[in-house]
Amino acid sequence: MNLRLDSFEQQIDPVILKRGLDYFKKGCVVDMADLGNGEYEFIVEGTDEYDVRLRVLDGEVTEYDCNCPYDMGSVCKHVVAALFYLQKDLFDGSRMTAAGKGASTVERRMSEYQQANLLLDKLPHEELKKFLHDAYSVNRKLRSAFVAKYISYLEPASKKIYDMEVKALLNAHSDKSGFIGYYEASGLGRDISDMLTDATACKAKGDKLKALYIAEAVAEGMVQAIDYADDSTGSIGSCIYSALDLVASLAGADADGFLHTEMFEWLLDNIERKTMYGWDWHWLLVNAAIDAAETDSEVERIKSAIGEAKPKGDGWDMEYCHVTAATSRLITKTKGEKAALEYMENNLENSDFRKQLIEKALDTNDYSKAERLANDGVEKDNVRSPGLADDWRRYLLKIYKAENRTEDVIRLARYFLLVGNRIDGRWEDSYKLLKSQIPGSRWREYVDGLMASISEDNHNSTAYERIEFLCVMDERWEELLGVLAQNKSFSRVERVEKYLAKEYAAELASMYEELILDYLEYNVGRAHYQYVCRYIRRIIKLGCRPKATALVDRLKKTYSKRRALLEELDMV
Numbered sequence: 115m116n117l118r119l120d121s122f123e124q125q126i127d128p129v130i131l132k133r134g135l136d137y138f139k140k141g142c143v144v145d146m147a148d149l150g151n152g153e154y155e156f157i158v159e160g161t162d163e164y165d166v167r168l169r170v171l172d173g174e175v176t177e178y179d180c181n182c183p184y185d186m187g188s189v190c191k192h193v194v195a196a197l198f199y200l201q202k203d204l205f206d207g208s209r210m211t212a213a214g215k216g217a218s219t220v221e222r223r224m225s226e227y228q229q230a231n232l233l234l235d236k237l238p239h240e241e242l243k244k245f246l247h248d249a250y251s252v253n254r255k256l257r258s259a260f261v262a263k264y265i266s267y268l269e270p271a272s273k274k275i276y277d278m279e280v281k282a283l284l285n286a287h288s289d290k291s292g293f294i295g296y297y298e299a300s301g302l303g304r305d306i307s308d309m310l311t312d313a314t315a316c317k318a319k320g321d322k323l324k325a326l327y328i329a330e331a332v333a334e335g336m337v338q339a340i341d342y343a344d345d346s347t348g349s350i351g352s353c354i355y356s357a358l359d360l361v362a363s364l365a366g367a368d369a370d371g372f373l374h375t376e377m378f379e380w381l382l383d384n385i386e387r388k389t390m391y392g393w394d395w396h397w398l399l400v401n402a403a404i405d406a407a408e409t410d411s412e413v414e415r416i417k418s419a420i421g422e423a424k425p426k427g428d429g430w431d432m433e434y435c436h437v438t439a440a441t442s443r444l445i446t447k448t449k450g451e452k453a454a455l456e457y458m459e460n461n462l463e464n465s466d467f468r469k470q471l472i473e474k475a476l477d478t479n480d481y482s483k484a485e486r487l488a489n490d491g492v493e494k495d496n497v498r499s500p501g502l503a504d505d506w507r508r509y510l511l512k513i514y515k516a517e518n519r520t521e522d523v524i525r526l527a528r529y530f531l532l533v534g535n536r537i538d539g540r541w542e543d544s545y546k547l548l549k550s551q552i553p554g555s556r557w558r559e560y561v562d563g564l565m566a567s568i569s570e571d572n573h574n575s576t577a578y579e580r581i582e583f584l585c586v587m588d589e590r591w592e593e594l595l596g597v598l599a600q601n602k603s604f605s606r607v608e609r610v611e612k613y614l615a616k617e618y619a620a621e622l623a624s625m626y627e628e629l630i631l632d633y634l635e636y637n638v639g640r641a642h643y644q645y646v647c648r649y650i651r652r653i654i655k656l657g658c659r660p661k662a663t664a665l666v667d668r669l670k671k672t673y674s675k676r677r678a679l680l681e682e683l684d685m686v
């Protein structure tokens with residue numbers, strides 16, 4: 115939300131506004147710096163000292179930020195105090211100039227920030243050196259940041275200096291107990307991203323070894339840090355992904371002997387020690403190692419590091435899926451695609467394999483193989499993971515359509531309408547498919563049969579929705595009204611209002627009335643009253659104002675002691 119500098123008072127929560135104004139009046143804004151380009155920095159004193167930043171463009175405050183821990187809304191009292199300060203400063207200043215007093219007579223106080231900038235230019239090197247030395251002697255964070263920034267001046271390229279740089283940044287961003295809090299985690303993420311930007315630039319310039327060292331140091335350091343950090347924003351995690359992406363891209367690039375050995379050893383060391391085990395990152399390491407492998411002994415080493423996994427057969431077996439996916443990647447690389455396909459055939463507990471094999475069979479028009487795989491899948495997953503079983507059924511439907519097997523097409527389309535989930539238009543597709551297969555003269559009777567089957571299925575929790583769907587598709591309004599009356603709820607009535615309002619306005623209004631009377635028996639509180647009043651308004655919209663008026667009167671009498679309800683009813 116942009117704030118108008120001349121009228122922000124109307125845009126801010128009154129409580130926060132009042133507190134901010136108090137701060138401003140008490141003189142809590144102790145410093146302001148004009149940083150140029152419409153950016154301002156303030157120091158606001160409260161329970162602690164906070165930095166507020168504002169960016170102003172054509173009288174609009176386009177950005178505002180405060181480093182206090184307040185998170186109840188976007189604007190805190192410190193920002194408000196700064197806004198009042200800036201408003202006064204800018205408008206008073208311009209008024210003085212407009213009045214012709216001349217800018218030269220207005221001696222504006224120089225901000226601390228400006229003073230500091232001036233001093234940087236003026237002070238001799240020795241003096242600055244002494245100041246910095248004294249400052250970091252007592253300030254550990256400053257010292258860490260300083261060393262991190264300039265460590266590469268001390269040592270030639272080796273992974274160790276980047277390890278130290280990462281460690282220094284971790285120190286600079288962690289508290290006394292070594293924990294990295296919510297805000298510090300973002301700050302750390304930004305600093306580490308800078309390192310990775312450097313690394314990417316090194317890779318582009320051809321210095322792949324340095325790029326590798328930086329990426330390795332970042333990945334290792336951040337994986338260790340994440341256990342001691344509040345990474346709700348995901349900034350540490352995304353640094354790890356970026357670092358591993360970079361390593362993987364170097365594995366693909368033609369690595370020379372030394373680079374190859376460095377990378378392969380690092381990857382295998384981390385895989386074998388399981389430093390990232392339990393995270394996706396472990397498998398990114400494995401994939402990068404497979405892509406980088408050159409010799410038989412390297413392949414063997416990867417093989418034994420991956421190990422073997424037996425399916426536990428208890429649903430989502432991630433470990434088994436990861437291990438088999440990696441093994442298939444390794445086989446593709448060493449023995450070719452045919453061998454990999456054979457491996458996949460023998461490990462169909464990994465559903466991704468089944469998918470890939472079915473799609474491959476469909477691509478080559480091998481329908482009988484695709485059908486066998488899909489049918490097996492339905493049998494295997496029907497109870498354990500019904501969603502997956504429906505995926506296999508969709509493949510079957512595709513096959514039946516391609517082979518013009520009318521009976522089978524009808525059977526499956528019927529299944530989706532009776533039992534299948536309503537995701538991404540599946541009911542609509544199945545409906546259209548059925549309608550295209552059943553002769554027009556028999557259609558009505560056929561839908562009657564469908565509806566009867568749905569009604570008879572006592573276990574179907576979405577039976578009403580299915581019947582509503584069929585009625586709407588076939589425009590059977592009278593039947594829809596009947597089934598709705600038996601199963602009514604506010605949302606159901608509202609959902610079909612657009613179809614029934616023209617012919618059955620009075621009936622719909624009566625349903626709302628019944629629902630409202632029922633609802634108020636069991637629900638007390640203003641939010642509930644507002645909820646029912648919404649439906650009283652719908653009764654009026656349906657053209658039944660007299661009914662609405664009578665209902666309001668009746669409710670006022672019945673609930674004469676519910677004051678909030680009376681107030682809400684008066685506003686209908």
Ligand SMILES: [Zn+2]
Pocket residue numbers: 164180181182183184190191192193
């Ligand atoms: Zn604040």
